[in-house]
Amino acid sequence: MFKKILIANRGEIACRVAATARRMGIKTVAVYSEADARAKHVQACDEAVLIGGPAPRDSYLQWQRILDAAKATGAQAVHPGYGFLSENEDFAQACADAGLAFIGPPPSAIKDMGLKAESKRLMEKAGVPLVPGYHGADQNPELLKREADRIGYPVLIKASAGGGGKGMRAVMNAAEFDAALASCKREAINSFGDDAVLIERYVQKPRHIEIQVFGDSHGDCVYLFERDCSVQRRHQKVLEEAPAPGMTEERRREMGEAAVAAAKAVGYQGAGTVEFIAEQDGRFYFMEMNTRLQVEHPVTEAITGQDLVEWQLRVAAGQPLPLKQSELRMHGHAIEARICAENPEAGFLPATGALNVARWPAHVSFTRGDVRLDAGVGEGDAISPYYDSMIAKLIVWGEDRDQALARLDAALRDTHIVGLHTNVAFLRRCAATKSFSGADLDTGLIERERAALFEAPGLPLRVSAAAVVAHALAVEAMQQTDDPWSRRDGWRMYGAATRRFDLDTGEGRVQVQLSRRHQGGMQLTVAGEQIEFAVNSVGTESHELLLGSERIAVKVYAFGEKLAVFAPQGSASITEIDPIAHAGEGAAEAGRLTAPMPGKMVSFLAQPGDKVTKGQPLAVMEAMKMEHTISAPRDGVVAELLFAVGDQVGDGAELLRMEG
Structure with a gap:
C-alpha cells in the first residue's frame, strides 16, 4: 500500500x-x-x-x-x-x-470513454443498449441539422467531450436547432477545449439511472448497484438516491451486467459509473461512462457499507477487489442533496460571497450514518467565482425510503447558511413534492412541479416579524444595566408602551408594532393583524415564540440591518429599516441591466437603437463554468453597450444602458 x-x-x-x-x-x-x-x-x-x-x-x-x-x-x-x-x-x-x-482507470479507458461518440461505438460492439442518435466525426452544422431531422424532434445536443451538464441542450423543434447548436459549441470549447457534439433522440419522461462499477488489475469487475439521479436542473443533478425506487431485482441485474460489460470492453480499473437513460417502462439505454469517482458516491457507500475511496486506493496499489459480486449486499435507502451557492428563483444563477453563517445538523462521516456531511468549506469561508458552486453534500440514510425522506427534511431544516443565496429551501421543497415523495421520478420533475417549487409561500410574515422583534428584545436585554432609568423594557406607570419596527421583506416594506401592556403581556400588530405575543430567548440567536396559541422555535442571525430567520416552516431574509436614514430612497437603480456576478461577456443579443421588451434576452455571460442569459428588466431602447464580447466584468457592473 x-x-x-x-x-x-x-x-x-x-x-x-x-x-x-x-x-x-x-x-x-x-x-x-x-x-x-x-x-x-x-x-x-x-x-x-x-x-x-x-x-x-x-x-x-x-x-x-x-x-x-x-x-x-x-x-x-x-x-x-x-x-x-x-x-x-x-x-x-x-x-x-x-x-x-x-x-483511476488506465489512460486508454479514459480516452475510449471520454469521447461520447467513440464510447457509443464501443458500447454497440459490446451489446450495450443505445439510444438512437448521431455520433459521427463530421461536425458540419448542416449535416448535424439533417441528422437531427432524421432522428426526429425532440433531440438532445451534447458536447462529445462533456460532462456535468455543460454543453448540453434539449431542442424541441427544427427552428431552435441552430441557436442551440451554437450555444452548445461555445460552452463545450470553453469547458473542454473541444466543440464536437453528438445528437440523440430526446427520450420523453426519462429517468437517469447510473450503475457504480469497480474493476481491478486482476481482471475482475463488479457493480455496486444503482443510483437514481433523475432530479436535475440545467442537466445537473440536484437529488440522488440509492437504490432506485421501483427497481426490480431482474432489472437491477440486467443493468448491472450491462454496466460491467461496458467496463470490461475498455479494460476498466478503479471506480467508474455507467449512466443510463431509462424509459418509464423499464427499457434502458447507455448514455455515457464517467471514468472517475462520482459526486454522489456517498449514497452507494451508505447502502453497501463500503468505503469506495478505500477501494480505489487498494485497486491502484495492485490489490484485488475487496469483495466479489456474490458478496455485495445493500441495506436501507440513502438520499444525497447537493447544497449549492445559487438562486433557484433566478434560474439557478450561481452566487458568490462569504458564509457568514454555516450551521449543520448533527452528522457523522464516511460510509454509514443517519446523516452525513461532506463539505470543503465552513463558517467564515467564501464561495469564489473561480470554482464550482457546490458548498456541501448532505447525505441521509434510513431503513426505508420514507425514513430517509423524513431524515432529509429534518437535516435540511437544520441547515442554516447566511451570506449568499443557496438552494437549501428549494431542496427541502423539492423533496416534499408529490412527485419526489411519491417516487414519480424523471428528469422533468422540477419543471413539472414548478408551482410547488417556485410559487410556494415563504415563511409567514407574522413569524418572521415576531422573530425580528424577539431578536431585538434579546439584544437589548443583554445590554441592560441595574440602572432603572436605562432600562428599555417598555415599562410605563400608566397605559401601554408601543414600539414600531419598519421591515423590508424583499417583497415590500411592512410596519410592525409591539405593544407592552401596563398590566403585563405583549401584543404584535402585523399587517393589521393583532397577535398575542410572548418570547423565551436563549442568547440572541435562539428564540421560542408564542403567537396566540402557536409555539414556534426560531433561529435569528443578524448582520447589521439584515437578519436571517429560520423556522420549521422555512426561512426568510429581513432588513430592519431606519425610516429616517432611508428616507427618500427610491428606484434610482430600477431598470438597470447589471451583471449578477463576476464573469466574462459571451455575446450581446441586442444592439444600440433596438427596442426591447421586459424579459427579452439581451446578453449572455459565462460564470462559474456555465453560460447565463440576462434579460431586460423593463421595456425600453438600448442606448449603449458598455462592454465588449470577451471582456471580464465585475459583480454589479452595468452591462448596457437603456432609455425610455
Missing part, C-alpha cells in the same frame, strides 16, 4: 479522500491555488504545495506543477478526485511516465 499520496483537487472531495487516507495510515499532500491558501482541504492534509493563481487554468489544471509537487514531496500516487484532471488521459499518462500511480 502507498505511504503517501497527492490529492490533485480541492474542496469537499479532497477532504473526503484525505479522511480515508488518514484512516488507512496514508500521508497526504494537498495542492492549492492562491485563492485556497486557507481552504479546508489544505488543513486536512499533512503537507500542502502552492501551484498557482486562483483560476483553474493557472493552478488545478497545471499538471506539470502537480507532478513536480508529487516528486518534491515524495508522493507515490495521485488521486485526481472529480472534475479538473480526473478524466484527462494525458494527465493519467503523464503520472505513469513520472513513475506515479494514477488512482
Whole structure:
C-alpha cells in the first residue's frame, strides 16, 4: 500500500479522500491555488504545495506543477478526485511516465470513454443498449441539422467531450436547432477545449439511472448497484438516491451486467459509473461512462457499507477487489442533496460571497450514518467565482425510503447558511413534492412541479416579524444595566408602551408594532393583524415564540440591518429599516441591466437603437463554468453597450444602458 499520496483537487472531495487516507495510515499532500491558501482541504492534509493563481487554468489544471509537487514531496500516487484532471488521459499518462500511480482507470479507458461518440461505438460492439442518435466525426452544422431531422424532434445536443451538464441542450423543434447548436459549441470549447457534439433522440419522461462499477488489475469487475439521479436542473443533478425506487431485482441485474460489460470492453480499473437513460417502462439505454469517482458516491457507500475511496486506493496499489459480486449486499435507502451557492428563483444563477453563517445538523462521516456531511468549506469561508458552486453534500440514510425522506427534511431544516443565496429551501421543497415523495421520478420533475417549487409561500410574515422583534428584545436585554432609568423594557406607570419596527421583506416594506401592556403581556400588530405575543430567548440567536396559541422555535442571525430567520416552516431574509436614514430612497437603480456576478461577456443579443421588451434576452455571460442569459428588466431602447464580447466584468457592473 502507498505511504503517501497527492490529492490533485480541492474542496469537499479532497477532504473526503484525505479522511480515508488518514484512516488507512496514508500521508497526504494537498495542492492549492492562491485563492485556497486557507481552504479546508489544505488543513486536512499533512503537507500542502502552492501551484498557482486562483483560476483553474493557472493552478488545478497545471499538471506539470502537480507532478513536480508529487516528486518534491515524495508522493507515490495521485488521486485526481472529480472534475479538473480526473478524466484527462494525458494527465493519467503523464503520472505513469513520472513513475506515479494514477488512482483511476488506465489512460486508454479514459480516452475510449471520454469521447461520447467513440464510447457509443464501443458500447454497440459490446451489446450495450443505445439510444438512437448521431455520433459521427463530421461536425458540419448542416449535416448535424439533417441528422437531427432524421432522428426526429425532440433531440438532445451534447458536447462529445462533456460532462456535468455543460454543453448540453434539449431542442424541441427544427427552428431552435441552430441557436442551440451554437450555444452548445461555445460552452463545450470553453469547458473542454473541444466543440464536437453528438445528437440523440430526446427520450420523453426519462429517468437517469447510473450503475457504480469497480474493476481491478486482476481482471475482475463488479457493480455496486444503482443510483437514481433523475432530479436535475440545467442537466445537473440536484437529488440522488440509492437504490432506485421501483427497481426490480431482474432489472437491477440486467443493468448491472450491462454496466460491467461496458467496463470490461475498455479494460476498466478503479471506480467508474455507467449512466443510463431509462424509459418509464423499464427499457434502458447507455448514455455515457464517467471514468472517475462520482459526486454522489456517498449514497452507494451508505447502502453497501463500503468505503469506495478505500477501494480505489487498494485497486491502484495492485490489490484485488475487496469483495466479489456474490458478496455485495445493500441495506436501507440513502438520499444525497447537493447544497449549492445559487438562486433557484433566478434560474439557478450561481452566487458568490462569504458564509457568514454555516450551521449543520448533527452528522457523522464516511460510509454509514443517519446523516452525513461532506463539505470543503465552513463558517467564515467564501464561495469564489473561480470554482464550482457546490458548498456541501448532505447525505441521509434510513431503513426505508420514507425514513430517509423524513431524515432529509429534518437535516435540511437544520441547515442554516447566511451570506449568499443557496438552494437549501428549494431542496427541502423539492423533496416534499408529490412527485419526489411519491417516487414519480424523471428528469422533468422540477419543471413539472414548478408551482410547488417556485410559487410556494415563504415563511409567514407574522413569524418572521415576531422573530425580528424577539431578536431585538434579546439584544437589548443583554445590554441592560441595574440602572432603572436605562432600562428599555417598555415599562410605563400608566397605559401601554408601543414600539414600531419598519421591515423590508424583499417583497415590500411592512410596519410592525409591539405593544407592552401596563398590566403585563405583549401584543404584535402585523399587517393589521393583532397577535398575542410572548418570547423565551436563549442568547440572541435562539428564540421560542408564542403567537396566540402557536409555539414556534426560531433561529435569528443578524448582520447589521439584515437578519436571517429560520423556522420549521422555512426561512426568510429581513432588513430592519431606519425610516429616517432611508428616507427618500427610491428606484434610482430600477431598470438597470447589471451583471449578477463576476464573469466574462459571451455575446450581446441586442444592439444600440433596438427596442426591447421586459424579459427579452439581451446578453449572455459565462460564470462559474456555465453560460447565463440576462434579460431586460423593463421595456425600453438600448442606448449603449458598455462592454465588449470577451471582456471580464465585475459583480454589479452595468452591462448596457437603456432609455425610455
